[in-house]
Amino acid sequence: MVDKNELRAAFSARLHEALDDAGVRSRGRGVDIHKRLKMVGVHKTTQAISKWLNGEAIAEADSMAALCAWLNVRREWLEYGVLPKAQEPNGKAHQLKVGDQSNVSGILERFGKVPLISWVQAGAWCEAISNFEPYQADSWLSCPVPISDSGYALKVLGDSMTNPGPGRSYPTGCIIFVDPEVEAHTGDRVIARVPRTNEVTFKVLVSDAGRQFLRPINPQYPIIDITEETHICGKVVGSFIPE
Structure with missing residues (x-):
């Protein structure tokens, strides 16, 4: 923390x-x-x-x-x-x-800053970055780590990524920085769009026996299977908890 x-x-x-x-x-x-x-x-x-x-x-x-x-x-x-x-x-x-x-x-020019967007906008961002005009964002945040021009920030909602025990945690209100141009690997925190609902979710990318899953940090929430329709939108490269 x-x-x-x-x-x-x-x-x-x-x-x-x-x-x-x-x-x-x-x-x-x-x-x-x-x-x-x-x-x-x-x-x-x-x-x-x-x-x-x-x-x-x-x-x-x-x-x-x-x-x-x-x-x-x-x-x-x-x-x-x-x-x-x-x-x-x-x-x-x-x-x-x-x-x-x-x-x-x-x-507040775009110099080392990324737009703070909504989760609905993040879904559109996954579809095609060029379809979303980031300069229309209401808020811009300085990113504490290197990030591409396609990067953006999200405010965590819910407690599925809140760790009830020791270890890294992303509670409600935490700001996460997402880079769509960084390749995600097993163990990385990622933003993904799930099939059927097309909702965007924040989870840990895990692999087991040749299969990949999206796992919440909070064990009270279910693991999500990754299918051909699942789209990994980007890797979480940084975070901070506002006051």
Whole structure:
């Protein structure tokens, strides 16, 4: 399981590091951040900002994007610690300027990010990636691991992949990152579309005596036979549990 306190503390340490690199004063940092965010249309209380600096919370999407643009760091690094730290010099990440009143979501460009889609959309994605326009997605998430341009994220529903004992678990609300271009092997977590209902499911790919199955982590749920009509939509390459 992910230790949320460790994640918050690690984010705070990276935030302080970026502020140090940018020459932001040590005392009064919360006030400086508050002023900077307010100038670009992101309104956060000083109490919320103080929690970021003290390792008690992680910045939300709009604040995270604005901080990265101001401090010239990649969101993947600030949010997850994925190197490299600095933004590319070619300007892929939109730089916010003082007085810029444009929608802050404008800096949430597709740079190391994937769309968070619904399970219904995932079924269409399995059918033909080209039939779905990912830029219509309402939310984009930074992926903590390398992922192809065809990758996407899903929010886990139900408890079929929740481990009642020790070991890796994917409870309801957990975010999983799926890469359709990575070949899945026995033991991998996969997204698959099952025949007849055409529903998309999240399971573990297993083999036994020359046959393949989709197995839930929670033993209370049944194993699903893989037939010729079953379509493996992609391999789960990463996950995290939101606050």
